[in-house]
Amino acid sequence: MQNFIFENPTKIIFGRGQIRRIGAETARFGGKILLVYGQGSIKKNGVYDQVMASLGEAGLAVVEFPGVRPNPVLSHAVEGIAIAKREGIEAVLAVGGGSVIDTAKTIAAGARADHDVWDFFVYRQTIRAALPVLTVATVSASASEMNAAAVITNEEGCRKYSIRSLHVQPKVSILDPSVLFGLDGRYSAYSAVDVITHMLEGYFNNTEPEASPLQDRLVEGLMKTVMEATERILATPDDYRARAEMMWASILAFNGLTTAGMGQVSLPVHMIEHSLSALYDIPHGAGLSVVLPGWMSRRQGEKAGRFARLAREVFGVETTDDDEAARRAIVALKRWFASIGAPVTLAEAGIPADDIDRIAENAEELAQIWGLKDYTRREIGAVLAWCV
Amino acid sequence: MQNFIFENPTKIIFGRGQIRRIGAETARFGGKILLVYGQGSIKKNGVYDQVMASLGEAGLAVVEFPGVRPNPVLSHAVEGIAIAKREGIEAVLAVGGGSVIDTAKTIAAGARADHDVWDFFVYRQTIRAALPVLTVATVSASASEMNAAAVITNEEGCRKYSIRSLHVQPKVSILDPSVLFGLDGRYSAYSAVDVITHMLEGYFNNTEPEASPLQDRLVEGLMKTVMEATERILATPDDYRARAEMMWASILAFNGLTTAGMGQVSLPVHMIEHSLSALYDIPHGAGLSVVLPGWMSRRQGEKAGRFARLAREVFGVETTDDDEAARRAIVALKRWFASIGAPVTLAEAGIPADDIDRIAENAEELAQIWGLKDYTRREIGAVLAWCV
Secondary structure, eight states: OOOEEEEEEEEEEESTTOGGGHHHHHHTTOSEEEEEOOSSHHHHSSHHHHHHHHHHHTTOEEEEEOOOOSSOBHHHHHHHHHHHHHHTOOEEEEEESHHHHHHHHHHHHHHTOSSOTHHHHTTSSOOOOOOOEEEEEOOOSSOGGGSSEEEEEETTTTEEEEEEOGGGSOSEEEEOGGGGGGSOHHHHHHHHHHHHHHHHHHHTTOOTTSOOHHHHHHHHHHHHHHHHHHHHHHHOTTOHHHHHHHHHHHHHTTSSTTTTTSOSOOOHHHHHHHHHHHHHOOOHHHHHHHHHHHHHHHTHHHHHHHHHHHHHHHHOOOOSOHHHHHHHHHHHHHHHHHHTTOOOSTTTTTOOGGGHHHHHHHHHHHHHHHTOTTOOHHHHHHHHHTTO | OOOEEEEEEEEEEESTTOGGGHHHHHHTTOSEEEEEOOSSHHHHSSHHHHHHHHHHHTTOEEEEEOOOOSSOBHHHHHHHHHHHHHHTOOEEEEEESHHHHHHHHHHHHHTTOSSOTHHHHTTSSOOOOOOOEEEEEOOOSSOGGGSSEEEEEETTTTEEEEEEOGGGSOSEEEEOGGGGGGSOHHHHHHHHHHHHHHHHHHHTTOOTTSOOHHHHHHHHHHHHHHHHHHHHHHHOTTOHHHHHHHHHHHHHTTSSTTTTTSOSOOOHHHHHHHHHHHHHOOOHHHHHHHHHHHHHHHTHHHHHHHHHHHHHHHHOOOOSOHHHHHHHHHHHHHHHHHHTTOOOSTTTTTOOGGGHHHHHHHHHHHHHHHTOTTOOHHHHHHHHHTTO
């Protein structure tokens, strides 16, 4: 276990009927708020009405800022920043999934900065203050409702980059699993892929001489739970218990818990996927289900021990041969992704294999910024060659 | 999964060489601090010198308040409160284990109250403010370094009672596993018993219709880790990796993580043990290793399913018969406690079996306060009869 700092102050209010508490919680941070949401699904499933009623009861002045799209874009967040500044907004409330929350975080940081918010994403500036962010989460995938990160795509150059700061971490997040009942099967599956990838990028990093058996066990327990819950959700979308397990597990998978003591966890699979969703606007989870098994195939030689442990502990593989077990882990993971309806090749995700060079060029730029020096255009191309 | 609130804002700074950061962290909360510690072990293992050097560098004014004993007593905390008030203390720094941290929390709450601090422990008053608490933890057991609870014994009537409030939860805790190298085998074992009991009291509560497979898996992963690490620690007290696993696992076992969604978890084993350590001044862990298996024997009929799962998942028991598996869980747990040198009968803990009535009378009073109505004197006596 390497030295680490763990600090996660978000207050989680979890369960049925909890959305009605958002007004009182928000009022602790300001009287005039920006309400950020997406394409209107919250108006169909009743969440919007619940939120507005609670905000009204708390006597809050609300400026609405809808229109966040999946793979949220910088230009839209910049619009939100201008509104927040002009209106004297005191707190930002995100009602939605990761895209909405990440847009809210970007607005919260930008509203307190006197320079281009993109400077934070390319590490030219450090976030030193932000408006308080609160959330009502309606998708279980990104864990953005309980972490310090946000991802935004700059349309100029299709650059999907990220920030990380405690200043933008939500103060309060309300999670009612029953709001997930209406989430369709495809997006429920993509959520599971995202959650699993978050965990496995850390898990594969948990190597000697500092490997932690505790962290391995946490990830394995979470992963089995996510797989089980997803299968139940796909069969019965309004299975409250399965939605609740998924909602809480998705957060624990990427709120710092499973990576504590693992050092700087690099996220090459996420990095390469960012280029897929930036260039082709596919759902993040649908890109990850293509890249993760491909990346594992490329790294099988070096990571056989880790992949073999996954095979044995999660997929019940029994062979004592690490290379064979590692190979079976990749097959089992691919098969499971396919079984829940997630694509496992570039073609299945609608991406032409001829585009590998273009994708690699895009991803290499982010690799530089993230400090993943090994991920040259050539290496990224080699990973993508396994995704065909 | 039942509705829950999870809020745990303590900043954890974990690892080798981290104690030197305590001065700068403390200075964020005040310029004049009360330094609470125990019987002087921190002067032998170098922790005191490290802390004082760091506090000095940060320019803090330090009032020392040593003398906390295991099973810390109210009268001592009351002395600390008087000093804190008189000296205008702005923050309380605990350097020690659970007893020291709990004394510091009690002082922090009492220093901001204008009534008897004991009123908080008998629920006559609610904690509405406290001085900020910080810790440098030197024992891994109570998780007090990352939770909102404190336990104190009122010598009058030998009442070992507790408080719980976010106001007294540490703002910052520094954990350097190497400070545990000098902790002797007995106390290392008692720590393991305490940690395991914290988790199992929740685990046995994780029942239908709201049972969470995720919480089961978290507890099982933590428990295996604690058992493995303890065995390594007893063989090699300066095994850094084992101490680190134990230090982090002990916190996750009782910081709210494993009980999220389980409703109001009752702690009957802790409750009955409080009477043992209040009346006989034995180490808390040494009382728990007696009471836990006794309580399980008493509840075997009702909890067979839960005990059987423990048997299968943690102790590798293979029978499909729940009653038989449950029986074996109790035997296995007792055997493991004995193997690490923890007492498993009242006699082994130096407590006369003739005293059962006296213990039950003491425990019944706390049962009333904690709202454990089923735990009459008679029922507590019946549990203790299994501890002979």
